[in-house]
Amino acid sequence: MNHRKTAEEILQLVGGESNVQSVIHCMTRLRFNLYDNSKADRKSLEQVDGVLGSNISGSQFQLIIGNEVPKVYKEIIANSSLSESKSAEGETKQKKNVISSIFDVISGVFTPILPAIAGAGMIKGIAALLVTFGWLQEASQTYQILTVIGDGAFYFLPILLAISAARKFGSNPYVAAAIGAAILHPTLTAMFAEGGSISFVGLPVTVATYSSTVIPILLAIWIASYVEKWVDRVTHASLKLIVVPTVTLLVVVPVTLITVGPLGAIAGNYLSTGTNFLFQNAGIIAMILLAGTFSLIIITGMHYALVPIMLNNIAVNGYDYMIPAMFLANFGQAGAAFAVAMRSKNKKFKSLSFTTALTATMGVTEPAMYGVNMRLKKPFVAALIGAAAGGLLYALTDVKAYIVAGMAGLPGIPTFVGPEFIFAILGLVLAFVAAAAVTWIMGFEDVMASAEETTTEEKTVNTATEADAEKASEVIASPLSGEVRPLAEVSDPTFAQEIMGKGMAILPSKGEVVSPVDGEVVTLFATKHAIGLKSTNGAEVLIHVGIDTVKLNGEHFTAHIASGDKVQKGQKLVTFDMEAIQAAGYDVITPIIITNTAEYENVTTLAEGTVNSGEAVLDLAVSATTSKEAS
Template identity: 70%
Template sequence: MDYNKLSKDILQQVGGEENVDNVIHCMTRLRFNLKDNSKANRPQIEALEGVMGTNISGSQFQIIIGNDVPKVYKGIIDNSKLSGEKTSGGSSGQKKNPISAVFDVISGVFTPILPAIAGAGMIKGILAILVALGWLSNTSQTYIILTAVGDGAFYFLPIILAVSAARKFGSNMFVAAAIGAAILHPDLTALFTAGEPISFIGLPVTIATYSSTVIPILLAIWIASYVERWIDKVTHASLKLIVVPSVTLLVVVPVTLITVGPLGAILGEYLSGGINFLFDNAGLFAMILLAGSFSLIIMTGMHYALVPIMINNVTVNGFDYLMPAMFLANMGQAGAAFAVAMKTKNKKFKSLSYSVSVTGLMGVTEPAMYGVNVRLKKPFIAALIGGAVGGAYLGITKVAAYIMGGSAGIPGVTSFIGPGLNFVNALIGMAIAFVAAAVAAYLIGFEDVPAENSEEQTQDAEAEAAATKEASIVSEQILSPIVGKAVSLSEVNDPTFAQEIMGKGIAIIPEKGEVLSPVNGVITTLFKTKHAIGITSDKGAEILIHVGLDTVQLDGEHFTAHMKEGDAVKVGDKITSFDIDALKKAGFDTITPVVITNTMEYKDVTPLKSGQTSSNDAVLDLTVV
């Protein structure tokens, strides 16, 4: 995969660098804030090799890449003046509804910090396992240091969030970090824990705990962004360096302590309390509904909007019920993709399905979701069923997450280390979701992917179709199907043909845009793209005629079919026609390989012609003995 080329193509198709306000990436998606989403050519983007799909969430234009998204993102940054920061142009000016705007902000703030949270969560999980197995004492110095490593990102989460939020809101990131540091200052914490009334210039300060919290700092930096811009606007340029940050800190920190912080803390408690109330009183049905629909939330990219609630639940309450639902949804996607891998007849799609199923088990499901399940539709429904069935078990056993793990997959199962059989039940529920989705996908079935999405798949399908024909293999000569110049296969700029991977043969540079039958036989394959034709001769030769290189991308444009699969043909019958000039103008090489795909059944396949050739000339000699 040429990630550099893909990144350039993506930049071009989203409307060019000048249409990009900013771009970041999560584990599987490029997330663009475009000045005008209508300038993005979604069909062309989705047709790019390496792109699994696109999605618009709120005003954010998302391109699903999969595990290689960091490489594509790096290519975009390297090939542009973008930096992932918000450009000076500000927001795009596109109208957002309030809900979409809130989701966009939360997603944009939390996406960049996920690696820090994931890494710290994984360390906390490993530490919990070491203590549970008795391999490490919870009073040892090693334990204390590892605890600091794992808890640091969560305890000082307000500072990390402040930096990310400032980038999203367009304010100074370091001033934002200073605000976060101020509300976490040890002296202030000690003042809060003393239990005495607190005031600031006569105004009462509500006691609140800010370590590990989410909502208070988000509200604080949102306010800070407006304060900073207003002060910057009214301050003389010579004084801005000192006045703007000083006044921003003096205004925002006290306002946070007096009003915003306590309000945010109360809001967080109500959100957590509401979710816990729902699961305490309708745990079974709540978990079935959430686990069965979580993949739909992931499709919109708005699962990141739930991250602050999950973090708040774990860090403040000590447990969370949302995270288990995400695990089950991921297991469902992995299970459905696994069933597709077992059932599909397409060799390349089978390999892809197995691969994305494993990736899904590891907690990254968008490759499975977009590359397999959504593409085939019915397996996606099966994945939702699997998540719901697993949710029923977790709802009955009241499984919760006790650690903010590294991923919602097998590497993150340490999230479930907790009291009683919580960990065991979590593993059982995940297995149930995987198996239920796999069984459902296998039984419901799907319309298999024809082997036409790549050159090798095209040839695999042709060979399989031709192999079903009963024919006695005898020696024969193959006439030229195209008028033009005959050359060696080694001159084809495609290793599949040049290295004779699909069989021996010859190539023809066409001078007339017609494909004529080179033998008496039957058309065994004529793809809807009309660029590739498979013919089985009456004497048993299996012939692939592939007009041009990469012409499958044209989806049949500039090609006209004059026959269909199953038609009997005689030497010289016109099968398809094509516009040579249009193909060249579109940038495609028109060289046409003529390959004997059952080469192994012959003693020798010998080219007979070099240079100018007509439809009456024999170009290949097939010898049996």
């Protein structure tokens, strides 16, 4: 990459220097505060050499660069009137967009609990399939236990959401869980079931159903976060352990039962009723439009705002119409990418298109959507048309989703187990085939290999082979103590989608980062929230403490090393005030990324549950051939 050329192209395509209020960078991306985001040419920017993708978070325009971001940033500063001091100041004064903030909260709350919901949904789907094919009777104890396993996560969904929301809002997750448990308590449920009037200290308690609901508990924990912080601030340190949780519970649970809970339940019911009314009274148009535009919704990030409605629909009505539209959108993207793979003459791009088409059928559409279809434009339009065609069939046959069973792809097929199951499958096939056919008919301007790529291909392969020959398999230790989490649970898509490389995440229990390897500190970002290391065996490790913590500008972080320092495994690198960071509204989950993943055959997570710093967590394996060469 020519860093200066890349910097010049980026500055031009974001609307010119006059459109830049400020720019900073973190370990992976450039973060622009632009006067007008609409002046940034995102499509052209994503074609610039070295740019992996783009994202808008709040009102901040972000370009994902990767390991080379410090060099590109340096060239932007060096070749413009922008300054580092002005950039830092601009970041701190940047106002947040309210709607984007709401989407960010919903995404941050639901992402960690999706595995539990997906797993439970799959079990419900498997049980339904076993009954459908006559392999299991509904009256059998096996079926009843399977139902309990599948329904558990949904019935106690408020507790799961309470824990996740507390982490997002920076309050105590266990106090939040206690709030969720209180509103689901059997005694309270029985009082509601009796149908008589209920009061608390003379104030009327409105009867409401809280199991499987979403909005009431989110509102409750949001309020709890403010109550807890206020009580903590006015309470003497010696009394905080008892006073803070006691007052929080005594205030928030009654407030939830008397006002917040009923209002949230009513709002949720209205959302479900409104959705059903739309599909029942404008069914064909509604499903066609939703399926045909769902990929656009995903691009904006607004699909996160629909998750509570989807879950609430299933909880209240037993079915949902939006989840099927998401399936159709994904299969439309898959079909368009598959047609590109069939027609492209560029071997490298053909392989990319085929691979991304396959992953899209499994429910992961971003590679196909951003890497292939949007890049070529016409296939993306074809994908929308294919999804709309499937939407027509779904509208005519009234296809619904009855459970939440993982990603909207082949693994999630049990979602449709019900009377319209066959039509659900036919609709997915139609979306795929229609998108592929329209892509084939419309055609596209193929991606051609440049002369430079063609003449240097053999040299690149040889260089990579020589580099691999120096690599050796390596075990990476945990840089923190805490709970092991998969990257998919990280709310930042750059990490969750493994754009920077494979790895894992840790939800820390202690604010101390130690070196996971013997090696060198390649980069210590100025805000001290992220460290780049290179081990003596060549592994490149990125440790990113928290999500969006770059905005703290180093507050609550203390560095014990500097760039260029030699370090040993277990040596203290950075300490941070975990509670203060959470109180400021930031998630402290910490991704540990192997940024040179491509140089290894496998990157395998070795640990689960709770780990201590220094314990083995990642295994980096090279191929047998490479190992032999290295020896």
